Amino acid sequence: MIPHVLPTYNRADLAFERGEGTWAITADGTRYLDLGAGIAVNALGHANPDLVAALTEQAGKIWHVSNLYHIPQQEKLADLLVENTFADTAFITNSGTEAAELAIKMVRKYWDHKGDPDRHEILTFEGAFHGRSTGAIAASGAEKMVKGFGPLMPGFRHLPWGDMEALKAAITNRTAAVMLEPVQGEGGIRPLPDADLRLIRALCDQTGALLVLDEVQSGMGRTGKLFAHEYAGIAPDIMMVAKGIGGGFPLGAVLATEQAAAGMVAGTHGSTYGGNPLACAVGARVMEIVTQPEFLSEVNRKAGLFRQKLEGLVAAHPEVFELVRGQGLMLGLKCKVAPADLVRAGYAEQVLTVAAADNTLRLLPPLTISDAEISEAVARLDRAAGRLDV
Missing domain, CATH: 3.90.1150.10 (Aspartate Aminotransferase, domain 1)
Incomplete structure (x- = not known):
């Protein structure tokens, strides 16, 4: 049974x-x-006593109201994320998988907003892991994740990990975005060299493609900087965050520049639980600690x-x-x-x-x-x- x-x-x-x-x-x-x-x-x-205190204090007040209303704890967390990163705005999610889904949607909506909805191909790399949703497994393309779940969401091209020549050949002025982990986690703890990250940023700038970084596993101080891409001195247009941001409480986020998020207006995305007071109270305390x-x-x-x-x-x-x-x-x-x-x-x-x-x-x-x-x-x-x- x-x-x-x-x-x-x-x-x-x-x-x-x-x-x-x-x-x-x-x-x-x-x-x-x-x-x-x-x-x-x-x-x-x-x-962790700091996180227990933050959660306990909030639990005695209010747990959930939905995003139909302002949530002060969510706004505090968003402020901390924007103040300490490249981003101009943040959407709070419950998980890394949800963050990946929004990042993919944001890329497509960006090009639709610019009047070019057919520009939707996202370049990703072998060994990537972006979650278990249908969009995320299509982005990774790994057989162990996609077998039996077809037909897959179209619009992804998978390149050999770390092959910058393959990327140069693949990226064009019709590429919507390049999406990658600065340090692959599930793929085997494989850091991309700083020089390669700088090259990818330059290629995106040359072609107009968005750079989407998945720092779900490598972020929140895990690599010794708040986010791993900081070592290369570059910034993405969109970034997925989760795991460590909640210190054990389910929490994630998508960070973006104002330009990359321009298409995400009222009604284009939502979440019933995302950004709830409990999660955001904990996430804000995590941010206050790890940014020191x-x-x-x-x-x-x-x-x-x-x-x-x-x-x-x-x-x-x-x-x-x-x-x-x-x-x-x-x-x-x-x-x-x-x-x-x-x-x-x-x-x-x-x-x-x-x-x-x-x-x-x-x-x-x-x-x-x-x-x-x-x-x-x-x-x-x-x-x-x-x-x-x-």
């Missing part, structure tokens, strides 16, 4: 009752060092320490690991064994990690992880790898 919970996940035989910072704790008190953070969601750790220069400086310092120790781990297990890659605390261990085997070996050592494509193990700890926890994490990964050494 089919389970009451639709069986679309191969779930581990684990359940957690509570969390404390970097630790997820089962009902019997077993503590797991969480290097997955709910897939880069719990950016400030489990049960000292916070991002600490992320970079800890990232350097973690990476140094991971390089030693790779050297100690040459039959298991190939290399370390990534940026900030968005790190990947390229493996010579199946990453899923390492994930399972980690369970035995009470450490949580996340598998990804390109034979990569993702390490996405809370940005608040301590130096001692970094050392403990590497020790547990060392023991997990030892279980697989041949």
